[in-house]
Structure formats: structure tokens, C-alpha cells
Amino acid sequence: MVREATLEDAHAIQNLICFYSEDGKMLFRTLDEIVQSIADFLVYEMQDEVVGICSLKFGWDKLVEIRSLGVDPRYHRQGIATKMVQGSIERALLRDDCDTAFVLTYAVPLFTKFGFEIVDKIQLPQKVWNDCQACLHKDNCDETAMSLSLLPLKKLATLKDSEKVLYS
Numbered sequence: 001m002v003r004e005a006t007l008e009d010a011h012a013i014q015n016l017i018c019f020y021s022e023d024g025k026m027l028f029r030t031l032d033e034i035v036q037s038i039a040d041f042l043v044y045e046m047q048d049e050v051v052g053i054c055s056l057k058f059g060w061d062k063l064v065e066i067r068s069l070g071v072d073p074r075y076h077r078q079g080i081a082t083k084m085v086q087g088s089i090e091r092a093l094l095r096d097d098c099d100t101a102f103v104l105t106y107a108v109p110l111f112t113k114f115g116f117e118i119v120d121k122i123q124l125p126q127k128v129w130n131d132c133q134a135c136l137h138k139d140n141c142d143e144t145a146m147s148l149s150l151l152p153l154k155k156l157a158t159l160k161d162s163e164k165v166l167y168s
């Protein structure tokens with residue numbers, strides 16, 4: 001199930017981040033950084049084990065970034081990331097301070113399923129690129145920028161309660 005992370009999840013979150021940051025698939029975060037931003041994280045728990053993580057960064061001109069999305073390789077292609085992205089969108093829809101979600105990703109089809117569209121990275125505000133300074137691929141970024149307007153979803157409230165993966 002998808003749920004909000006608690007401080008007890010910090011080590012498990014860091015383990016997955018470390019695993020994927022080694023080859024540059026994810027930005028490294030210290031345990032302290034994870035603890036400080038634990039409220040931003042969602043986790044996917046399976047049999048008392050955290051096997052998926054994702055975080056949301058709010059605060060950029062009504063933009064919210066979905067980041068640090070990763071699933072334990074033992075459980076790939078079982079729909080876990082799909083549920084985490086859905087949970088992230090549900091969480092963003094509850095907020096008044098964002099109207100667009102974006103992601104920098106290697107998994108374009110995963111986000112296309114939710115209506116994200118490829119955008120030119122140049123369209124993202126400069127502040128977004130601060131994090132890139134710490135990325136292994138900063139001079140040769142091979143991620144695709146994608147964005148999704150949340151306004152139609154907010155207006156239509158299309159996520160029926162019974163279909164929610166978070167707060168259900």
C-alpha cells in the first residue's frame with residue numbers, strides 16, 4: 001500500500017536512494033536531508049517492508065516536482081511505481097499552492113499513462129536546476145522533462161474515492 005512516510009522509514013528510504021544514486025538514476029540524499037524532508041515522502045509498503053519511495057517538492061511557482069521515485073528491483077513491473085505516481089497526484093490535488101506537476105524521468109511511458117506530456121526542459125524555472133548541480137549527469141542530462149496540468153483534475157475531481165490509493 002501507498003502511505004505517507006514516517007521517520008521510521010528514513011533508513012529504508014536512504015537505502016533505495018543510495019542504491020539508485022550509485023549509477024546516477026537518483027540524486028543522492030543524506031540521511032539528515034531525508035529526515036528533514038520526511039513529510040515530502042510517500043512509501044510503498046509490502047509485508048512490513050518499504051519497497052518503493054517517491055517524494056514531492058512543492059514551492060516553485062505553483063509547480064510540484066515528483067522526484068526520488070524508485071522501486072526495489074525485486075518488485076519491478078508490478079505496478080508499484082504506477083500506484084506511487086497516482087498517490088503523488090492525489091496528494092498534489094489536495095494542495096491549493098500548485099497547479100502543475102512535473103518530473104524529470106527515464107520512464108516516459110509510466111508518466112504518459114497519467115497524461116504527462118513531454119516539455120522542453122528550458123520551460124522549467126531556473127530554480128529547478130539547482131539540484132542538477134549535484135547530479136552525475138549534469139553536463140549530459142538524459143532525463144526527459146514531463147508535465148501535467150492539475151487544474152482539469154481539480155475541476156473535475158475525477159479521482160473517485162473508491163479508486164484512490166492514498167487517503168482511502
Ligand SMILES: CC(C)(COP(=O)(O)OP(=O)(O)OC[C@H]1O[C@@H](n2cnc3c(N)ncnc32)[C@H](O)[C@@H]1OP(=O)(O)O)[C@@H](O)C(=O)NCCC(=O)NCCS
Nearest residue numbers: 025069070071076077078079080081082105106107109110
Ligand atoms: C522506473 C521505476 C520507478 C518503475 O517502477 P515499477 O514499479 O517497475 O513501474 P510499474 O510496474 O508501475 O510500471 C508501469 C509502466 O511504466 C513503464 N515503465 C516501468 N519501468 C520503466 C522503465 N525503467 N523505463 C521505461 N518505462 C518503464 C512501463 O510502461 C510500465 O508498464 P508495463 O510494465 O505494462 O510495460 C523503476 O524501474 C525504478 O525504480 N527505476 C530506477 C529508478 C529510476 O529510474 N527512477 C526515476 C524514475 S522518475
